[in-house]
Amino acid sequence: MFPYRGYAGKCLYVDLTSGKIETREYDKALAENYLGGNGFGTRLLWENVGPEVDALAPENLLIFSTGPLCGTIVPNPGRMEVIGKSPLTGIYGDANTGGFLGPEFKFAGWDAVVITGQSPRPVYLAIADNQVELRDASHLWGLTTSQTENAIRQAWGDPRVKTATIGPAGENLVRFAGIQITPQRSAARCGLGAVMGSKRLKAIAVRGHGPIRVADPHRLHKVAIALHKRLRANPIFPAVHAHGTPGIVSLMDALGRFPTQNFRMGSFSYVDRINADTLRARAFVRDLACFGCPVACDKLYCVPDGPYAETALRSVEYETVNALGACIWNANLDALLAANRLCDELGLDTISAGRVISFAMELWDEEILNLDDTGGLALYWGDMDTVLPLLRMIAYREGFGNLLAEGVRRAAQTIGRGAERYAMHVKGMEIAAQDGRAQKSMGLAHVTSTRGADHLKAFPVIDETGYPDEGRRRYGEQYLPDIVQPLATKHKAFLVKDGEDFGAVVDSVGMCKSGGTFVLAEIYWPDIAAALEAATGMEMPVEQLQRIGERIYNLQRCYNALHGITRADDKLPRRFSEEASPSGNAKGQTIDIEPMLEEYYQLRGWDAETGWPTAKKLRELGLEGAIERLQR
Amino acid sequence: MHLEAIAEKCTGCRICENFCSVKHEGAIWPERARIRILAETDSGPFTPNVCRQCEDAACAAACPVEAITKDQSTGAWVVNDDECIGCENCVEACPYHAMFFDAESGKAFKCDLCGGEPECVAICPFGAVQKVP
Amino acid sequence: MITIHVRYHNILQRGAGTACETVELPDGASLAEALRHLADQHGAPLREMLLGSDGNIASYLVIFRNGQLIGQQQHQLPLANDDELMLFLAISGG
Numbered sequence: 066m067f068p069y070r071g072y073a074g075k076c077l078y079v080d081l082t083s084g085k086i087e088t089r090e091y092d093k094a095l096a097e098n099y100l101g102g103n104g105f106g107t108r109l110l111w112e113n114v115g116p117e118v119d120a121l122a123p124e125n126l127l128i129f130s131t132g133p134l135c136g137t138i139v140p141n142p143g144r145m146e147v148i149g150k151s152p153l154t155g156i157y158g159d160a161n162t163g164g165f166l167g168p169e170f171k172f173a174g175w176d177a178v179v180i181t182g183q184s185p186r187p188v189y190l191a192i193a194d195n196q197v198e199l200r201d202a203s204h205l206w207g208l209t210t211s212q213t214e215n216a217i218r219q220a221w222g223d224p225r226v227k228t229a230t231i232g233p234a235g236e237n238l239v240r241f242a243g244i245q246i247t248p249q250r251s252a253a254r255c256g257l258g259a260v261m262g263s264k265r266l267k268a269i270a271v272r273g274h275g276p277i278r279v280a281d282p283h284r285l286h287k288v289a290i291a292l293h294k295r296l297r298a299n300p301i302f303p304a305v306h307a308h309g310t311p312g313i314v315s316l317m318d319a320l321g322r323f324p325t326q327n328f329r330m331g332s333f334s335y336v337d338r339i340n341a342d343t344l345r346a347r348a349f350v351r352d353l354a355c356f357g358c359p360v361a362c363d364k365l366y367c368v369p370d371g372p373y374a375e376t377a378l379r380s381v382e383y384e385t386v387n388a389l390g391a392c393i394w395n396a397n398l399d400a401l402l403a404a405n406r407l408c409d410e411l412g413l414d415t416i417s418a419g420r421v422i423s424f425a426m427e428l429w430d431e432e433i434l435n436l437d438d439t440g441g442l443a444l445y446w447g448d449m450d451t452v453l454p455l456l457r458m459i460a461y462r463e464g465f466g467n468l469l470a471e472g473v474r475r476a477a478q479t480i481g482r483g484a485e486r487y488a489m490h491v492k493g494m495e496i497a498a499q500d501g502r503a504q505k506s507m508g509l510a511h512v513t514s515t516r517g518a519d520h521l522k523a524f525p526v527i528d529e530t531g532y533p534d535e536g537r538r539r540y541g542e543q544y545l546p547d548i549v550q551p552l553a554t555k556h557k558a559f560l561v562k563d564g565e566d567f568g569a570v571v572d573s574v575g576m577c578k579s580g581g582t583f584v585l586a587e588i589y590w591p592d593i594a595a596a597l598e599a600a601t602g603m604e605m606p607v608e609q610l611q612r613i614g615e616r617i618y619n620l621q622r623c624y625n626a627l628h629g630i631t632r633a634d635d636k637l638p639r640r641f642s643e644e645a646s647p648s649g650n651a652k653g654q655t656i657d658i659e660p661m662l663e664e665y666y667q668l669r670g671w672d673a674e675t676g677w678p679t680a681k682k683l684r685e686l687g688l689e690g691a692i693e694r695l696q697r
Numbered sequence: 698m699h700l701e702a703i704a705e706k707c708t709g710c711r712i713c714e715n716f717c718s719v720k721h722e723g724a725i726w727p728e729r730a731r732i733r734i735l736a737e738t739d740s741g742p743f744t745p746n747v748c749r750q751c752e753d754a755a756c757a758a759a760c761p762v763e764a765i766t767k768d769q770s771t772g773a774w775v776v777n778d779d780e781c782i783g784c785e786n787c788v789e790a791c792p793y794h795a796m797f798f799d800a801e802s803g804k805a806f807k808c809d810l811c812g813g814e815p816e817c818v819a820i821c822p823f824g825a826v827q828k829v830p
Numbered sequence: 831m832i833t834i835h836v837r838y839h840n841i842l843q844r845g846a847g848t849a850c851e852t853v854e855l856p857d858g859a860s861l862a863e864a865l866r867h868l869a870d871q872h873g874a875p876l877r878e879m880l881l882g883s884d885g886n887i888a889s890y891l892v893i894f895r896n897g898q899l900i901g902q903q904q905h906q907l908p909l910a911n912d913d914e915l916m917l918f919l920a921i922s923g924g
Binding site: 247282286353354358359 | 719
Binding site: 300301303304305307308310312313315316317319320340341342382383384387497498499520526527529530531532533534535546550551579584649650652 | 839840841843849888889890892894897898899901902916918919920921922923924
């Protein structure tokens, strides 16, 4: 019997080709060495999905994975991971999500669902505690994500069913299609919605009525109460609660870290029209929270009047305000909200969707694209009367939308004519709302992230604003003042490496980075170690936990190495080194990634030439099997 | 003492349900929480539903074996597990749907104000449930 | 006397009761003195947002002067006429 609490102790293995559904006990060694969440998913990809497997082939895995702290009483416990090889990048892919689905899996008695194969016809997976079956979804195929959830709940007769659904974008294999998660949150990045669509899996629906048992409820209660108290005493807590992630829009703009016109600039002349204060005044309805979270950073918004009246939505994040706002030069907040809602319904990652459009708009501006190329669509900056229909065209792969549905890297390759210069990606993943010129650590983070350009793997937030207390709390005095200065490069390789290892653990246990682990910088290694011991009954000294984080990250890197990723791929688009930022605090700045990268490889124990983990490092982490496999 | 909900402050986070069930059951178990969040939609409006510890408790009146009695120190109506015969009359009688039945143990369960220091009041981040003396 | 322009962001606006204001200060007034003046003018809750318990500028206050991020070492430097200050709380993220 599985010996640890906190976990449900069992996983579902679903083969959509045969329709076979199997229950397997959670692997004890996997739990001890990788914890869960993205750690579990990484190990399964490594073992089962080799470089010969196309991301949209039946042999790719799609893994929904919770962690041992997901659904418990530590603060920010609502998160889970979706993992699979990405059809956008062709390498390791994962998408993290909050809301209420993760805990529901655990109440139903499942830690993870591992999906392989391809169904002959559209289906959805229905999990009612220990009753699991595949149900026909042909009547759902083609529906938007909220239509799908409503229909499933109606048929089930229970409004408290939680779902993961794809929309038309996933069905049509858009390479950056996402998965919507109850309640209207997103497992958005890396195109895992397309993987789900390639398997003809329209949705997973879960309802659970059981307990999440923990090893030492009394000790966990003590740990949890202390963490709740520390979070709520943090001087920034009220501000994070007040606005959620859009609360940083004007600040990032002032820092020159708010990508505008496809990263030509780092500040938006009309930022006041789309910032948190304006958003709140225009459309705020109420505060919302994910499962178990005291921050309650989510908000329900509703546009009160005008052409987009009655557009109601939640989970309006900083990233989307940038992607469908500044980066496409859109200052119309109502239209931004409508576009956000549309992406949710179609099942599109707002970041990549916004970025393919800003890419196309810059090409239009540079006269690399003309009306013949676009099928008659004029792509002027900020024209939302074009953007909204274009989002649909992308989701349905119609006309010019079919090209953009491939993501900026492939689209640039197809267009040629120097388009690649304007494709702002790393390893095929579009860059989110950060600018390495304005915050040097983010430039490094984009380059070293294992899923392609991503800020969240390392999530170096303590050096955004120069606020020293967060740096001091986490690392002591030794790295101050440089480690918290956005334009400094000293100690940033350390900051990124530590963030990646700690972040890998946060993503494997099921906690949220927008809460105490990163944005409020209150929760760190010893806290998670103590929470794990109390919840699971595992012994978890801090050094062991750190090694787990390192192991997960190194295995992701090994997986990418198998797929041909080397140091040569660890680079930023030339814009960041060749074009000085004109904006805000970043004015005059460029970024040279090489010195930080050199230092990063040293800290990681990776070979400076190949960028691969050395045999020594792999042995240290118990990954001997990878040594031989990489040598081949 | 009894609990009062201030619904406008509720974000639907369910921290109250989680701490309540940990306190009483040693597990995170929404089906065993004594406080329940009612949600009109996934995005609210939300109402914390609590036992009102009624003066003339309908649950106590409905109980055929007088298993529900008032704790004089806290003011909470408490189910005596030894006496409870699992008839569920109390569940039906409660006008607030604040009485529950555990099919496994065969006993009714309800809010007992945690012996005087309600967990939900202590942990709610926004004061959406308060205690009234 | 010098005139400086102050913009408040996020919940600082709630504390100040306004999004922006213009303030007159004596010549050579430093940034620290300017913020103490604002804290005195508005009282709580803005005071706690601007100043720490020791009366110095709160470590979680982020200040831009004419578009440049100001570090702790610059708090005593004198302001100039028509300087624009932008004030934020040090929220990070995204």
